[in-house]
Amino acid sequence: MCDEHTVQDNEEFLKSSGDLSRRGFTVLSAAMLAACATPPANAQEIVEAEVKVQTPDGVADCYFVHPAGGKHPAIIVWPDILGLRTGFRIMGKRLAQSGYSVLVVNPYYRKAQAPVTAEGASFQDPATRAVLMPLYQSLTPATNRTDAVAFVKFLDSQKSVDTKRKIGTTGYCMGGPMTMRTAAAVPDRIGAGGSFHGGGLATKNADSPHLLVPTMKASYLIAIADNDDKSDPAAKTTLREAFDAAKLPAEIEVYTGAMHGWCAIDSAVYNEASAEKAWSRMLALFETALA
Numbered sequence: 001m002c003d004e005h006t007v008q009d010n011e012e013f014l015k016s017s018g019d020l021s022r023r024g025f026t027v028l029s030a031a032m033l034a035a036c037a038t039p040p041a042n043a044q045e046i047v048e049a050e051v052k053v054q055t056p057d058g059v060a061d062c063y064f065v066h067p068a069g070g071k072h073p074a075i076i077v078w079p080d081i082l083g084l085r086t087g088f089r090i091m092g093k094r095l096a097q098s099g100y101s102v103l104v105v106n107p108y109y110r111k112a113q114a115p116v117t118a119e120g121a122s123f124q125d126p127a128t129r130a131v132l133m134p135l136y137q138s139l140t141p142a143t144n145r146t147d148a149v150a151f152v153k154f155l156d157s158q159k160s161v162d163t164k165r166k167i168g169t170t171g172y173c174m175g176g177p178m179t180m181r182t183a184a185a186v187p188d189r190i191g192a193g194g195s196f197h198g199g200g201l202a203t204k205n206a207d208s209p210h211l212l213v214p215t216m217k218a219s220y221l222i223a224i225a226d227n228d229d230k231s232d233p234a235a236k237t238t239l240r241e242a243f244d245a246a247k248l249p250a251e252i253e254v255y256t257g258a259m260h261g262w263c264a265i266d267s268a269v270y271n272e273a274s275a276e277k278a279w280s281r282m283l284a285l286f287e288t289a290l291a
Helices: 004-017 020-024 030-036 086-097 126-137 141-156 175-185 209-215 226-231 235-245 272-289
Strands: 046-055 058-067 074-078 101-104 167-172 190-196 219-225 250-255
Touching: 046 086, 046 141, 058 086, 058 141, 074 086, 074 141, 074 175, 086 101, 101 141, 141 167, 141 175, 167 175, 167 272, 175 190, 175 209, 190 272, 209 235, 219 226, 219 235, 219 272, 226 235, 226 250, 235 250, 250 272
Parallel strands: 074 101, 074 167, 167 190, 190 219, 219 250
Antiparallel strands: 046 058, 058 101
16 A cells, blocks of 8 residues: 555655656656557457446446447456546556456545546655545445445446456555455455555455455455565465465465556556566456456
């Protein structure tokens, strides 16, 4: 999870690599972001829309994108702490071009519609953190679960979704734990999950996400940032033991040299090589687990 230590780590990394001014505090245009997301080979024609999803707590504004024809496995994307924005719409579109019906959600809909920060905002900025932290703190494991059920219900009602196939879910930063709560909330529908630099997946708290693994039926990809692993090296072992005990397939890897946030294309510490590796591993998981 993004916190003051993550900010300090990332700032030190950017200074040492000479990238602080180039990516850290520059507003990236939609065109620049799109250039970071390489379309897949044989990319499918897609249809995209801003949609409203009814939940027990209100109406969630989300982005829904899917191939123009046919029925496809569905994917729920939980964004990082900056929420639903241009960068994640582009990532969702790229996933849809690979043959998936993708719902990128606004987890903050109870408090604000997306986007909740200005284009190009960075968590490194204290003013941005002052906006985001109360929104983040308004979310709970309970809200994650009820939202997950609502999002699955929405997807299963869409003509572009193949309900005979399992649903996948991905999460970035704070979204990592949300994928695990999703998999536990709707185990008969969620067949695969991917956590990318997810924070707090294995804690000592009674509501730690790793304790939900026995109730899941999903195969997993857990891609861990180098600095996250250094701050909590035991987490990967705890996760490995939990998935092994549940006899669920899980690829758990520390991405050496990749800092917290490296997969989001608008992140100050975006690492293209490592992000592309994680993306390819995600597609490989979905191809087998959602078959």
